[in-house]
Amino acid sequence: KINRDQIRTSARILYSKLEDRTSSNRYDSSLRWRRDLSTGIFGQSLSSYTSNRLKRINHSFEQNVGLGFRLFDHDSHIVNVGLGLSGRYRDEINTDATTVALGEFFEDYTYRINGRFTFTQNALAQISSSNSNAAGSHDYKFEFNAALQGKVTERISMNLRFEYEFDNSISNPD
DSSP states (O other): OOOEEEEEEEEEEEEETTTTTEEEEEEEEEEEEEEEETTEEEEEEEEEEEEETTTTEEEEEEEEEEEEEEEEOSSSSSEEEEEEEEEEEETTSSSOOOEEEEEEEEEEEEEEEEESSEEEEEEEEOOOOEEOTTSSSSSEEEEEEEEEEEEESOOOOEEEEEEEEEEESSSSOO
């Protein structure tokens, strides 16, 4: 399994209203490229873009490079962990644009339950190298995602997802 490339892309538009009030207005996309360097070791590049009107983010661009380790790679279980370095440019509404460097830890897990169902889980933790947020403390972000995917047909699937994200670098809206 050496010299294998993996490319994963995603794009989402999240918009919702609750009682005539917008509760979500977010656009994001990402491109991840992983390249096996040797058995069990891979390099990773992740480019992402986010816009979130409720959190007052006009544009946020992030570029990450990292090194990962495949702890398990069996027929039904795959576990990866890694470290990386990210650069982020963020333009917020009514605030000066910022650029910051972030250290990163990531992990992902895939469990192929059978030919129809797959469980995936991934987590990400980032922290800045400087006191760069509005409160004068280190920026940090934590993400946790889990999904159960079921194939309906070869081209159609249904997903049950749980997502959690905390980012202390975002200004607190009034």
